[in-house]
Amino acid sequence: MSIILCRRRLLGTGALGAGGLILSGCDKLNANPAFRSALIEAGSWHEGAQRALGSGALAREYSEADMSPNFRVNGNTNPEDASYKSHAATDFAGWTLSVDGLVKRPLALPMTAIKAMQQRKQITRHDCVEGWSAIGQWQGPQLGQILSMAGLLPSARYAVFHCADRFGSSPYYESIDLVDAFHPQTILAWEMNGQPLSIGHGAPLRLRVERQLGYKQAKYVMRIELRDSLAGLFGGKGGYWEDAHDYQWYAGI
Amino acid sequence: MPETETALPKTASAEAAPPAPPATTPQSGDLVRRHRLSTRLWHWANALALFIMLMSGMMIFNAHAHLYWGEFGANPDRNWLTLGTGQLNAFPGWATIPSNYSLADARIWHLAFAWILLIGAPLYLLWSLVNGHLWRDLLFRRGELRPSHIWHDIKEHARLRFPTGAEALKYNVLQKGAYLGVLLVLLPLIILTGLAMSPGADATTHVSALFGGRQSARSVHFIVAAGFALFIVVHLVMVVLAGPFNEVRSMVTGWYRLPLDKGAK
Known part of the structure; x- marks a missing residue:
């Protein structure tokens, strides 16, 4: 039982630590040129998909x-x-x-x-x-x-x-x-x-x-x-x- | 939440075989295979994507913290929800990506990670139809939706009494409801309302009409996102209550130790 409690505490602390890392980590990644351009590249696939599926479509x-x-x-x-x-x-x-x-x-x-x-x-x-x-x-x-x-x-x-x-x-x-x-x-x-x-x-x-x-x-x-x-x-x-x-x-x- | 997929060890002569003999029934304390690879991969991809979508989505919402019903809606029009004030953002920096105000950067994240949900959800749904996961493990069985049965499960949950032994390998009715809700309601809605807000995708599909207009779709997008947030909170609480080490291990390695009966050993 005490082992489980220890594990629980460990996981709880880990989750809090991970939360903090995620927040500051995301800002660091946001400023990282390589990561940023990878995100921008993935975002630009929407253009390809929309052009492929409906380049002649009319807006309502x-x-x-x-x-x-x-x-x-x-x-x-x-x-x-x-x-x-x-x-x-x-x-x-x-x-x-x-x-x-x-x-x-x-x-x-x-x-x-x-x-x-x-x-x-x-x-x-x-x-x-x-x-x-x-x-x-x-x-x-x-x-x-x-x-x-x-x-x-x-x-x-x-x-x-x-x-x-x-x-x-x-x-x-x-x-x-x-x-x-x-x-x-x-x-x-x-x-x-x-x-x-x-x-x-x-x-x-x-x-x-x-x-x-x-x-x-x-x-x-x-x-x-x-x-x-x-x-x-x-x-x-x-x-x-x-x-x-x-x-x-x-x-x- | 305890979850199940592949319960009993397979017997060679499946058709005519009587119910699995007691010797091969997994017992409390046994380490058993539980989550197949596709489920584990999809789970962690979604865990990552949902956190990023929620956090970048909150930043996007900060750019115009009002919600409307109908086709149009802007500052002069009647909104049904306003968060934050002129001075204060609707969502604080510690909850958003990025943590400083930037609509442009939040969109870069949101539109990139949207692909994980956009591709993952239909693929997983299709694969779950093919491999039987959907009808074998997730769909409600006869009798499960009886109010008395649901009420019984609610009481068991409230008393923190979870199934033990082989019984823990089956989803209970509340779990099924939660997982089916995510797979068949929340995910399709978040994807469709997302597409509805994209002027290009909407021109091709006219999907915003399904929701009564673009601003209605934006409102539904927000409400469904709140539904995801609620699911994540309940899901994490249940994982902790059910034994976080065993639960996380089963979703990482696939192996799950069947819970011991209360008071046993």
């Missing part, structure tokens, strides 16, 4: 009755940039979207041209990485239409969105691959819930890439750059949050 679209009564704003809600502010003062009448990089015909599209293109209107769910969701209606031309106008060079692999907002000294940017760029629900929205996009929601143009999380929905889009690689651009990970905090570049999960 909702009816007007399903919409959030109050769609909250998030991230940067009022860019400080002087040039942006002067555009805002004139309701973005002089805003142009540049499309350049690996394209046959670089474009400079004024807002009137973007609004005159064939439009797609969709009521979709915006899923923030933090966990909340809001449902709103978005309207704008399909990104694929704009990219086709510019004509992609065969080496183009990614569409990079350069934005007018910044965190500290880092400009906001995001990128998607061509599967998402030519997905029918990927649009450049200038209208939300039947109104021109508000500044808080990304006026005058924001990306909607519906099968990914909120941080991919770049606001204040000034320029779309077609690239063959994300390396060499800012932190090289394809987006502001990806560079700054190791958010997943593929934000379908």
Whole structure:
């Protein structure tokens, strides 16, 4: 009996010790570059699985009755940039979207041209990485239409969105691959819930890439750059949050 | 919790054989084979994965500590649960991975270790159907679900009277309920609600509709995670009460010593 009691005490002490080791050990592993990149690698298999199982799937679209009564704003809600502010003062009448990089015909599209293109209107769910969701209606031309106008060079692999907002000294940017760029629900929205996009929601143009999380929905889009690689651009990970905090570049999960 | 799988030593002529002769019935104090390799591997993989999923999951929850029912739900909307305050995180650093606030790092852990549950649970369920573990050891037998029988088992548990001898090789009705609950309810729900929250997986499967929307799925994910936490606590308490050395050994090596009758020797 005393042997059993000893064993019990030993196991109890062991469990407590193991608990402490787990906690400090996890933080050490979290900071260990090899372990961390192994975790990131395993996480990226979700991208492969989702691409293999449903690269053409459509995100669910909702009816007007399903919409959030109050769609909250998030991230940067009022860019400080002087040039942006002067555009805002004139309701973005002089805003142009540049499309350049690996394209046959670089474009400079004024807002009137973007609004005159064939439009797609969709009521979709915006899923923030933090966990909340809001449902709103978005309207704008399909990104694929704009990219086709510019004509992609065969080496183009990614569409990079350069934005007018910044965190500290880092400009906001995001990128998607061509599967998402030519997905029918990927649009450049200038209208939300039947109104021109508000500044808080990304006026005058924001990306909607519906099968990914909120941080991919770049606001204040000034320029779309077609690239063959994300390396060499800012932190090289394809987006502001990806560079700054190791958010997943593929934000379908 | 005492667990069972392969109880009696196999006899050569199984079909016509009468009940195993007393000589081959394991006795109190015998060391017997108990958990097969697949069970032991899966158990420890899950033990690791569940702790990491719970701890990184609590950190992810800290990023938005409100829960809602329905498709949408954000700060302006009516929530049914809020934990923590503006100043204080819902879950403290000693319980989370990492221990300092980082949604990004918690997601790196959570999405990597999710594979263990995502692959392990269906494989184990399938293997348990093939090798008979599910219907032989886990599914309820006739009469076991009688209220009087369940009540009897609850009383025995409350008095800390556990089966001894060969009887200890069979799951009792409460154990079966707990293990079936994990295998057939908690694990499938945690996987499906996890997929429902992934905008990419949800576009392909529309699985969030099963739960009445993404925010409902997120709420169910949280409740099921709490169910896992409760299971782990009860499971560990029962292991300690039933004899931790013998129980842990059986889940590591597969060998289990049949408990002695109370008062014997």
